[in-house]
Amino acid sequence: MENKFKQIGNWMAEQEIGFTFLTSTDNIFYFSGFYSDPHERLLALILFPQDEPILICPAMEKNDAKNAGWKYEIIGYSDIENPWDAIQKKVAAKGQKITKAAVEKDHMNVSRYEALRSSFPSLKLFTSAEEKINRLRMIKTEKELSIIREACKWADYAIEVGCSEIAEGKTEMQILAAVEYELKKKGIAKMSFSTMVLTGKNGASPHGNPGDTPIQKGDFVLFDLGVVVDGYCSDITRTVAYGEVNEKQKEIYDTVLNAQLAAISASKPGAACSSIDLAARNTIRDAGYGEYFPHRLGHGLGLSVHEFPSLTETNSLKLQEGMVFTIEPGIYVPDIAGVRIEDDVYVAKDGVEILTNFPKDLHIIK
Numbered sequence: 001m002e003n004k005f006k007q008i009g010n011w012m013a014e015q016e017i018g019f020t021f022l023t024s025t026d027n028i029f030y031f032s033g034f035y036s037d038p039h040e041r042l043l044a045l046i047l048f049p050q051d052e053p054i055l056i057c058p059a060m061e062k063n064d065a066k067n068a069g070w071k072y073e074i075i076g077y078s079d080i081e082n083p084w085d086a087i088q089k090k091v092a093a094k095g096q097k098i099t100k101a102a103v104e105k106d107h108m109n110v111s112r113y114e115a116l117r118s119s120f121p122s123l124k125l126f127t128s129a130e131e132k133i134n135r136l137r138m139i140k141t142e143k144e145l146s147i148i149r150e151a152c153k154w155a156d157y158a159i160e161v162g163c164s165e166i167a168e169g170k171t172e173m174q175i176l177a178a179v180e181y182e183l184k185k186k187g188i189a190k191m192s193f194s195t196m197v198l199t200g201k202n203g204a205s206p207h208g209n210p211g212d213t214p215i216q217k218g219d220f221v222l223f224d225l226g227v228v229v230d231g232y233c234s235d236i237t238r239t240v241a242y243g244e245v246n247e248k249q250k251e252i253y254d255t256v257l258n259a260q261l262a263a264i265s266a267s268k269p270g271a272a273c274s275s276i277d278l279a280a281r282n283t284i285r286d287a288g289y290g291e292y293f294p295h296r297l298g299h300g301l302g303l304s305v306h307e308f309p310s311l312t313e314t315n316s317l318k319l320q321e322g323m324v325f326t327i328e329p330g331i332y333v334p335d336i337a338g339v340r341i342e343d344d345v346y347v348a349k350d351g352v353e354i355l356t357n358f359p360k361d362l363h364i365i366k
């Protein structure tokens with residue numbers, strides 16, 4: 001069996017966990033290579049310490065799972081069957097009384113938890129599967145890295161397209177549509193999240209919603225977007241100027257850029273997440289904008305656009321070779337300007353490799 005099955009199997013054996021029951025599409029894809037959005041239907045993967053895993057999916061998707069490379073057992077069920085009966089029988093046939101299971105505590109819903117409890121009355125203890133899986137997913141293989149590199153190249157291209165679309169009076173949504181249309185024409189099926197194009201006052205909201213605001217001379221335009229390639233996400237933010245911006249806007253831009261570069265320089269194996277966050281945060285605080293940087297520095301990136309770990313000023317976790325995360329400080333001054341600069345980085349032996357490469361010097365579009 002593959003290395004990741006072995007690793008989680010060993011963990012289950014050590015922790016005396018009878019099985020790990022997964023229902024999140026990303027974790028199922030990570031272990032099975034099969035990606036499916038089941039909507040309200042049950043898609044699940046059961047992993048055992050020793051035995052081979054079992055995939056549970058709608059019967060109509062069994063072939064898709066096999067075609068995706070799944071070579072172990074599949075329980076398929078129709079829309080008029082209850083999958084829990086089959087799950088109960090298959091697991092019971094393994095002949096072990098299971099008292100402890102690992103589930104995705106941050107994901108599993110209450111009705112499935114209840115179904116699991118009534119299918120396995122001997123289950124007394126539920127432990128967090130994420131605790132182990134987040135750490136497995138945190139270290140990327142060469143193959144995963146090469147896919148993420150590709151996703152990052154597309155993200156750079158998307159920003160390039162966005163910049164070329166900027167013109168007086170065009171709205172945020174018109175530019176957003178042009179970016180996604182161009183990517184879709186080139187075969188990109190999915191963005192990592194809802195693309196953000198924000199201008200004027202809207203840029204001062206870290207999670208703003210694009211709308212019908214037109215672009216005007218002297219405004220920043222903030223792009224935050226990502227592209228999914230073979231299941232893996234990229235995530236980039238660039239803030240560009242349309243026409244000349246004022247001194248205050250430039251000062252804010254330079255401060256964010258300096259903070260971002262400081263965090264990149266501080267990133268290397270062994271450095272704590274907190275020290276990376278603080279490298280950026282202190283740069284922003286020293287420039288007097290501390291209160292306008294209201295979020296963490298960044299987050300792990302991979303199959304999910306936000307994954308473990310969280311780069312905050314209190315996280316003592318140390319960087320390790322193989323991690324991929326974002327570095328995205330921002331300053332948001334209401335009614336003046338919002339600037340964020342975000343890159344995706346890979347932790348190599350001596351520092352980080354920057355995977356998103358669209359230029360970061362203040363780009364003024366005439």
Ligand code: MN
Pocket residue numbers: 235299326328342
């Ligand atoms: Mn991000």
Ligand code: MN
Pocket residue numbers: 224225235236237342
């Ligand atoms: Mn982003």
